[in-house]
Amino acid sequence: MTTPLLSVRDLVIKFPTRHGPLTAVDGVSFDLAAGEVLGVVGESGAGKSLTGSAIIGLLDPPGHIASGEIYLKGERIDNLRAEDMRAIRGRRIGMVFQDPLTSLNPLYTIADQLIETIRTHLRLSEREARKRAIGLLDDVGIPAASRRIDDYPHQFSGGMRQRVVIALALAAEPELVIADEPTTALDVSVQAQIIDVLKEQCTQHGASVILITHDMGVIAETADRVAVMYSGRIAEIGPVREIIQNAKHPYTSGLMGSIPTLAQEEDRLVQIPGAMPRLSDIPPGCPFNPRCDKVFDKCRVHRPSLIPVENREVACWLYEDAEAKGAAL
């Protein structure tokens, strides 16, 4: 078996507070193969963005990795010194943030920002870097790239800005791109364009993608596998098609039912009672147990770890037997 491109092992992220540390991400593990698109979905506060920030080493203090390891091509990257991490960030891992207006510097032209990024990571002359920058802008679908490159961010529309950010993320041919809610700030019609560009460009450049979003529709169209997060843990992880059509974890199936769709005929949406617990009072056992309709005694006491079921993994005691059966076979 080949080494995965990215491997996250038992990642725990904590925030110290006056009332003791809060665990925002609790024991997240997953692997990402080269060229794969992994979707990470969850509601606000589920820890999806923090997981992304931890991988690229941009956790905002006082948040910190309390334990766990992150490997990029077998090489540990979570404990690197700041300057070593800087050599990886942008070069080997690119990032696309939610709001393209805040991720571009309003005082510099697009050319300045792209050329700076390219020359920081690649040994190219100013002219070569500019040529490459124009090529990148062309690739992400900016019309008249050679002219627009000297414009400032405010001269672009939201969708165009996000294209520039994608070009920036891909400027140094990274192996991995982390896209954190790349389309949330955009209109639906533009959202579709950006998803297409992101997917097409990453395939072309051979980059793997971690796509963090709360929008299941975006994941359905883009990702190969999806990880569903709840209360800082992965509830279910597996191939997109199977999770969407046949969710195993009660949270995932509730989540899928609560999304209004264009084809649906029912009058009422499925609703999950209650809300995700606050970080300060995550219940013992399975964090979903107070809202779960299939809860039983064990759920309230013991925390389930990911149990392999068919070709996916589910953190739910309902499938414990499946594992036992699988072991017996």
Added chain:
Amino acid sequence: MTEFSAQLDTPLIQVANLSCVFDVSKPWLNRVVERESKQFLRAVDDVSFEIRKGETLALVGESGSGKSTIAKMLVGLLEPSAGTILFDGQPMVIDSSERMMELRKRFQMIFQSPYASLNPRWKVADVIAEPMVVLGVEKDSAKIQARVGELLELVGLSAADGAKFPHEFSGGQRQRIAIARALSSNPDFVVCDEPTSALDVSVQAQILNLMRDLQDQLGLTYLFISHDLSVVRHMADRIGVLYLGALVEIADSKELFKAPQHPYTRMLLDAVPDLEMTGRQRKEVEGEIPNPINPPPGCTFHPRCPFANERCKGEVPHWTETRTGVVACHGVEEGRIPAAEMVR
């Protein structure tokens, strides 16, 4: 909804030729020095529609299409530049006459972000009681208190929650409080401006279900504004599609999704991510919404429209009746646009 269906046909709201123009000119001195003329932005351009009693009309469109501006004019937060709004046959004017105060009790609004729409320094009970006090619906404080408790329970919170402050609630609970406040003056008509776009999906489902239940229980009429087509399909009886401040199509909700007429409506529907994974090929959407200060001549959609011809570039389209509703498109009127694929 059956008991209200008898009145379904009388329009509660009649909007005719509504326009809203904002002056976005530079200051006088700059204009003189730079020899520029005044600039105007037509946020809403000659919009007409009706909302019948007990129904939900949804307005959809991208940012800058004028959805929220229409909402604000309907509840009197913004004065229309032209056109009329009739509420139950009575003209809406922004003043504090006795007639208007009486009328104001009958409509309320739910805003997008419950983090911004609730005063953080007020207790929840005071927030909910405010419309009753201001509009003089109820004067007796004991009765107000009882009514606040009732409202809190109606939206799925407990009466004791009235003593808390907004920050003690989650986003979904705050939106419930905002709904309770909107209902406190016993309105007939509620304008909901993106009521769930700040919420997570599972919470969104709770709020949408609650809003439908309340509509059935209290016979409310909704104007529902959203950019999310799947939410709109779930909530609305009829849908109006806005593009650059103008309505391009109004149709029955189910019909609009089955057989969209206007090319822009089709484009919007094609842009919705496919969750069922039916293998439906999502079409690449061309271009972006143009600058409203300098909109294209003729049909404003023509630069992005695959069916545009010379007529579309020069002549503004008017309403054409179709099997499903009305649409403003030369192509549909001339019958040169092929029928939409019946994918849904």
